[in-house]
Amino acid sequence: MGFKHLLHKHDLTLIEMGEENHDVRCSGCMDIIYGPAYICTTCDMSLENEDDFAMHKSCAELPPQIQRDGYHPHALSFCFTIMIVCDGCGRLRVSIISYTCIDCLFNLCCGCACTIAFSKDESEIAKHEALEGRRIKTTIHHFSHIHQLTRCWFFLPYFTDEDIKPSCVACKKNLHGTVSYICLPCTFLLHESCVNDMPMQVQSPFHPQHILLPRAIRKGSSKICNACMEAVTGISFCCNKCDVIYHVSCAKYQTRAIKHNCHPHYLLQYGKSIISGIYCQSCHRSCSDSSFSGRMCDFDIHLECIPLQPNVKHRHHSHPLVLTIPFVEDDLGEFYCDMCEKKRNTEHHIYYCEECNYIGHIDCAISEVLEVETTEDIFLDPQRMEENSSKAEIAMEDKMLESEGILVHYKKYKNLNLIVHLSMF
Numbered sequence: 001m002g003f004k005h006l007l008h009k010h011d012l013t014l015i016e017m018g019e020e021n022h023d024v025r026c027s028g029c030m031d032i033i034y035g036p037a038y039i040c041t042t043c044d045m046s047l048e049n050e051d052d053f054a055m056h057k058s059c060a061e062l063p064p065q066i067q068r069d070g071y072h073p074h075a076l077s078f079c080f081t082i083m084i085v086c087d088g089c090g091r092l093r094v095s096i097i098s099y100t101c102i103d104c105l106f107n108l109c110c111g112c113a114c115t116i117a118f119s120k121d122e123s124e125i126a127k128h129e130a131l132e133g134r135r136i137k138t139t140i141h142h143f144s145h146i147h148q149l150t151r152c153w154f155f156l157p158y159f160t161d162e163d164i165k166p167s168c169v170a171c172k173k174n175l176h177g178t179v180s181y182i183c184l185p186c187t188f189l190l191h192e193s194c195v196n197d198m199p200m201q202v203q204s205p206f207h208p209q210h211i212l213l214p215r216a217i218r219k220g221s222s223k224i225c226n227a228c229m230e231a232v233t234g235i236s237f238c239c240n241k242c243d244v245i246y247h248v249s250c251a252k253y254q255t256r257a258i259k260h261n262c263h264p265h266y267l268l269q270y271g272k273s274i275i276s277g278i279y280c281q282s283c284h285r286s287c288s289d290s291s292f293s294g295r296m297c298d299f300d301i302h303l304e305c306i307p308l309q310p311n312v313k314h315r316h317h318s319h320p321l322v323l324t325i326p327f328v329e330d331d332l333g334e335f336y337c338d339m340c341e342k343k344r345n346t347e348h349h350i351y352y353c354e355e356c357n358y359i360g361h362i363d364c365a366i367s368e369v370l371e372v373e374t375t376e377d378i379f380l381d382p383q384r385m386e387e388n389s390s391k392a393e394i395a396m397e398d399k400m401l402e403s404e405g406i407l408v409h410y411k412k413y414k415n416l417n418l419i420v421h422l423s424m425f
Contacts, residue, residue, distance in 0.1 A: 003038050005060050007096065008053045012038035012060070028059035028097040029110035058114040059097060066099055066108075066117050074101045076108060076116075083184055085152040088112030090136030092152040092182060140181065142195060144169070144216045144235040145188050149181035154189075169234030170194035170248040172273075186219060188234060194248070202237050202251045205268060207244055212237040212251050225250050228274045250274060254345040258292065258363050260306055263299050267292035269362070271326065271347020280305055290326070290349060303349055312351060312365055314339070317358055321351035321365055339364035 002011025007027060017024065017037045024033050036057040043052045066076040076099040083094050086109035093109040100107050108116065138151045154175045156166070166175050168191045179192040202212040206227045215238045217223060222231040227250035237251035238244065253274055257266040262282070270291045278287045282305035293300045311320045316339065328335065328346050337344045339360040344350065351365035352358070 003060065005038070005055065007055075008040055010040045010042040010053070012053070012055070013041050014038055014057065017054075024054050026056045026059055026110075027053050028055050028062075028095065029114075030093075030095045031056075031111065056114075058118060059110055062097065062110070062113060062117055066113060068116055071116050072101060072106055074103045074106070076101050076106070076113070084109060085137055085150050085182070085184070086112055087137055088116070090153045091155050092180075094156060136179065140195070142181070142190070143214065144190070145183055145186070146216075146219075147183045147186060147188070149183055149188070149190065151179065151181055151192065154178050154180040154182075168194055170198065172247065172249050190234075198235075198248070199252070204237070204246065204251045205253070205255050205257065206246060206250065207239055207242070210239045210241050212239055212246065214248075215245075227251075227253065228276045229278075230276050254343060256345075256348070256361055256363050260292070262301065262306065263294055265294045265297060265299070267294050267299070267301070269303075269345075269348050271345055273347060290347070308362065309366070314351075314360065314365055317353060317356070317360075319353045319355055319358075321353050321358070321360060323362075324350050324352040326350070335359075337361045337364055 002013055005012060015037060017033050017035065017039075019034070024037075025031065026033050026037070033054055033056055038055050038057060038060045040053040062078065064078045079098055079100050080096060081098045081100075082096075083092065084098050084100075084107045085091070086093050086098075087106050088108050089112055091109065093111075095110045097110040097113075098107055099113045136151060136153055139148050140151070142149055154166075154177070156176060166187070166189055167173060168175055168180070168189055170190055171194050173191070175189055175191065181190045181192060181195055182188065198214065200214065204212050215236050217233055217236055222233050223236065223245045224230070225232045225236075225247045226244045227246050230247070232245055232247050235248050237246045237248060255268045255270065257268055259266050270287075270293050272289050275287050275289070275291060278291065278293065278300045279285065280287055280291065280300055280302040282301050285302070287300055287302060290303045291300050292303065292306060308323055310323050312323075313320050326347050326349060335344050335346050336342065337350075337360050338358050342361075344359065344361055349362060351360045351362060
């Protein structure tokens with residue numbers, strides 16, 4: 001006679017599962033099954049069948065109640081749940097089976113319950129990850145949410161599809177493998193790092209005229225971010241004087257501005273994390289990786305559609321600099337422009353010298369370009385001679401602007417038609 005479990009209607013058969021069954025998950029704890037397991041031979045075990053059933057032997061044989069005084073003073077009762085923060089391991093767990101103490105709201109995930117229920121050594125039971133759970137699982141009140149938030153280790157390996165992976169409401173990045181805060185009833189999720197590093201005000205390049213302040217958005221309502229044009233939920237940064245609102249990540253987004261003759265306004269450089277549903281107004285193709293955008297007038301253009309020189313020679317570097325796709329040169333976590341020594345956004349294209357690992361913002365690189373020409377070329381070119389003769393006039397005009405408090409550096413280049421404004425950021 002087969003084994004009966006209340007989670008399934010058919011008799012179950014005990015088998016040994018090896019690595020060839022690496023995609024089969026336990027219907028109790030949701031972890032991958034290795035070793036002895038109960039399966040239903042009546043149901044099809046193919047991945048396409050949602051009715052298949054398999055459980056670790058230990059999960060299937062868990063008792064209705066666990067009473068281990070060395071671990072917890074009260075009885076822990078078997079219950080069906082969807083999501084808990086385990087007091088044993090401190091992890092957020094999505095599982096069908098868990099144990100709870102109705103007296104003190106103490107919860108155990110299925111995996112920790114198996115260790116406690118079947119261990120014969122009381123001293124080992126007392127040591128079992130309880131200290132880890134107590135260290136991790138704490139609660140806080142945060143301005144962004146009306147309910148208490150619980151600290152946990154966010155580890156949900158079974159969410160493999162990028163489209164359904166839970167993300168932080170502040171930075172919009174994946175939560176897997178991080179210490180985070182959660183409101184279970186609302187599924188409200190925040191990285192601990194986002195909680196700790198949440199600024200109380202932001203000076204954003206998207207709205208430089210006013211300070212942006214954090215504001216919670218009520219559950220069930222949403223606004224549209226004025227930067228990426230996607231819905232904002234949970235936490236936002238707003239201007240109290242203007243009707244503008246931004247995601248936390250968008251408000252803190254590092255960007256640069258250029259002035260190009262293709263558009264009368266300054267254009268901000270965008271990377272893939274902030275681009276959503278926009279199209280280049282030059283080639284009419286979708287902008288998915290990088291663009292220059294004027295949000296005030298919904299103008300967007302590919303970087304490729306702006307005639308940037310593929311190679312430039314900068315006065316502060318001996319080698320030519322090559323226009324390069326975004327990349328990260330190391331794993332230190334902070335990345336800088338070697339020209340202005342300010343932080344750079346790793347989503348943005350750069351001018352780069354591979355030989356020296358020398359990196360510059362686009363606007364920094366083209367602000368002081370040296371034409372790669374010989375002296376003879378210059379004297380033989382009447383247009384270049386005329387440009388050289390006007391340098392004194394250009395320098396005088398710059399000084400006049402600076403005397404009026406306007407820090408502007410601009411130059412026009414042959415085949416470039418680009419004016420660079422450096423005073424905004």
